[in-house]
Amino acid sequence: MNQCDNYSMAVQLYLDNELMGSTEEFFLRHASECAHCREQLELEQRLSALLRRTLPLYVASEELRARVEGTIPLGRVAVPTDIADAVALLASGRLSYMTGAPLIVDGGMTAW
Numbered sequence: 001m002n003q004c005d006n007y008s009m010a011v012q013l014y015l016d017n018e019l020m021g022s023t024e025e026f027f028l029r030h031a032s033e034c035a036h037c038r039e040q041l042e043l044e045q046r047l048s049a050l051l052r053r054t055l056p057l058y059v060a061s062e063e064l065r066a067r068v069e070g071t072i073p074l075g076r077v078a079v080p081t082d083i084a085d086a087v088a089l090l091a092s093g094r095l096s097y098m099t100g101a102p103l104i105v106d107g108g109m110t111a112w
Helices: 003-015 021-033 035-052 062-071 080-092
Strands: none
Touching: 003 021, 003 035, 021 035, 035 080
16 A cells, blocks of 8 residues: 555545645645646546536426426436536545445435
8 A cells, every 4th residue: 555545535525625624734735745646636626627517408497397306305406516426436446345236326216
């Protein structure tokens, strides 16, 4: 295990604004000195920006949106970042011990 293994999860936490105080300071100091972590952070930032600027193909009418939202247990339609966050989690390697299980991102629809 190398020193950067301790910071791989920190990249995602930093991008999600979950690092604070001295933890954030240690991460940023390490990333400024470590080419590998800096490259990983820059790559994740570009991917995140790309995923977050994706727009829907069309906009549903308010009536249709209300009908659909009424059938979803979480009470809202997914936004692109809901799906993008799941994809980023799967691609991150943070689920390395997860095998053969689906990751369902449906606002609770299949739970009913």
